Amino acid sequence: MNILVVDDEATQRDLLGGFLKNQGYRVLLAADGRQALNIFQREPVQLVIIDHRMPGLTGDEVLAQMKSINPTVRSIMVTAYGNINTAVTVMKLGADEYLEKPVDLPDLLKKIQQIEQQIAVDMDIAEAEEILEDGPLPLKIIAESAAMKEVISLTRRVARSPFPVLIQGETGTGKELIARLVHLIGDRKSNPFIELNCAAIPENLFESELFGHEKGAFTDAIHKRRGRFELAHGGTLFLDEIGEMPLSLQPKLLRALQENKISRIGSEETIDVDVRFIAATNRDLKKMSGEERFRQDLYFRLKVLEITIPPLRRRREDIPQLVEFFLERYAATPVRFTHDAMDVLIKYPYPGNIRELENVVQRTVTLARTCLVRPEDLPEEIRYHQETTHGTLSERMKSLEQEMIVSALKKSDGVQTRAAELLGISERVLRYKMKKYGIK
Ligand SMILES: Nc1ncnc2c1ncn2[C@@H]1O[C@H](COP(=O)(O)OP(=O)(O)OP(=O)(O)O)[C@@H](O)[C@H]1O
Ligand SMILES: [Mg+2]
Structure with missing residues (x-):
């Protein structure tokens, strides 16, 4: 990362510059606003550390000009001790952070590291969004909250790697959506995405679903059949609700994942398969493996990369946008929620997460008599919750x-x-x- 240090005092400039160079950053120095702007126009600068009070242009004036040149530049404003009011103004002017003199170097480093982290997350998100927008757009993902932005950024990084991914989260948090996103933004997107819901398959058919069978391999095997592994060849295999997979079958799955080879039931022949493997569950696999209800070796193999989606009640900032999104999907005519109704929606804890919110919006707009939804038009369980458990x-x-x-x-x-x-x-x-x- 390139850091530009702007300060009219040479000692301060050299102190900060020397410290940051030692930390491995590329440092540029400027003694006033003019010089700083000159450098800024020539060099790619990601972060500016700038003194607020300088002769000529003040720190916030310089920063405002820099932002008009490159709006994504990050900044730390250095202010005189006790000048909190200016600090507040400085934040309003768009500085990401401020520090008081004398600058505490470990604190400075911590702030720079946080900013670096944010830059990385923003880049991942921008990339993921670009891909989603350019693509055929089979899915729309709302990620307004910092927590969900983290998930998207992680998904972006995970999608580039070939390793198994385990997606965890409560029911209705969007596990399947994220699994599809991993596929769509990875390099296998033009190959198949094959899904199997482990909770929906009877135990005796499971093996054949996964690995296929030869004609006559068992009583009902009238035709030869290819399993999901073969169908997913070159693409992604998504095993949903992996916690429900029969224990007896788990060693076979583990072997297939480790060796990238399978055999159909009733056949000696091994078939090479190349699949990106994603599993999802709302169960606590770690606990289950501790209690021998899930194979521990399989658990370790699945969780090479983990994505955990937080429940909706921990990211309430997403609720207004999700409501908008579902209104667009379900309202035949334009419908709006009153401020009070939105407030009730934001406060409800959603044990069923986004799926529950989706159902609530769908039901409410279907039954709405007018184009304005008030709190009393919301489903009973939501109003009831509000009345009984709001506050201490x-x-x-x-x-x-x-x-x-x-x-x-x-x-x-x-x-x-x-x-x-x-x-x-x-x-x-x-x-x-x-x-x-x-x-x-
Ligand atoms: N961030 C989001 N933005 C928009 N829609 C979302 C988001 N997250 C989830 N949804 C929608 O919510 C519904 C539930 O999501 P999904 O089926 O992916 O959840 P899940 O975690 O797989 O649930 P379950 O555990 O019940 O299988 C879907 O209709 C999905 O499109
Ligand atoms: Mg699901």
Whole structure:
């Protein structure tokens, strides 16, 4: 990474420059804004460390000009000690980080490493998005949250390698979607993507599904049949719900993965297969292998590369965009959620994750009478959750108390003696509580 250090004080410039060179960065130095801009136009600079107060152009002026030349440049602004207000302004001007003088070198290094990490993630995402946009676009993936962006970036890196991938995540988090993405952005995309759901295959047919059989190999084997491994040759084989795979078959799968060879049932002949292998599960395979409910050797072979998709409740920033996306998919006419309804949707914990959100949006827009969906139009389980579990116990008790007081006062036309009677408390207590909650 190329780092440009801009500071009018030579000692400070040399201190930072020397330190960063020692850390293996390529460092460029400038003594003022003009010089800095000159260098910036000539050299590819990924990060600028810039003093805020300099004679001539100030740090934020220089940075603004740099951003107009290259909007992706990252920056760390160095400000005088205690100048927090400027620091806030500096962040608003687009600096990624700021540091106070005297600069703490380990802290500087940590910030640079974080920025490097972000640059790498952004590049992976940009690449993945480009590929998704250029391609035939069979899938759209919403990744607004930092957590999901990480997943996409990891997927991008994983897709380049030939090793087995294990995708883990709760039900409905998008495991299948990510498996398809691995295939689509990898170099096997023009070859087949073959899928087998291990939960949907009866145990006695499993082996033949995977490896195929010869005619007459068993009673129902009327014709010769190729298995999923052969069908996926040159492409990707996706075994969904791998946790449900019968234990008895697991050694055979392991052998096929290790040797890239299979045999059809009823045949001695071995067939070479070249498949990219992806498995997915919502079960805890590590725990299962510890309890001997899943072969440990197979588990280790599968998890060479792991992608874990976080549940939706840990990345609520994705919810508004997902709602938009599903509205487009399911609403026959334009439909909108009120601010309050969106709020309820964002707060719900979604045990069924994205699939559940998808169902909620689909059901709601299908049943909606108007083009505006209010909280009361949302499915019962979501409203019910909101009513019963929102806030702590004491918060809920307080809000219940307020509601009851207001309603009693309404019923008694504001006559406090009567309202206190309805509530079963003394007038003095009622007045105290009204004052406490600011009820007039
Ligand atoms: N990030 C996302 N953006 C858009 N749609 C998504 C996203 N993640 C999941 N979906 C959609 O949510 C639904 C569920 O996703 P998927 O089938 O991939 O989940 P899964 O983890 O395989 O679930 P299960 O464990 O139940 O098999 C699909 O319709 C999928 O298209
Ligand atoms: Mg699935």
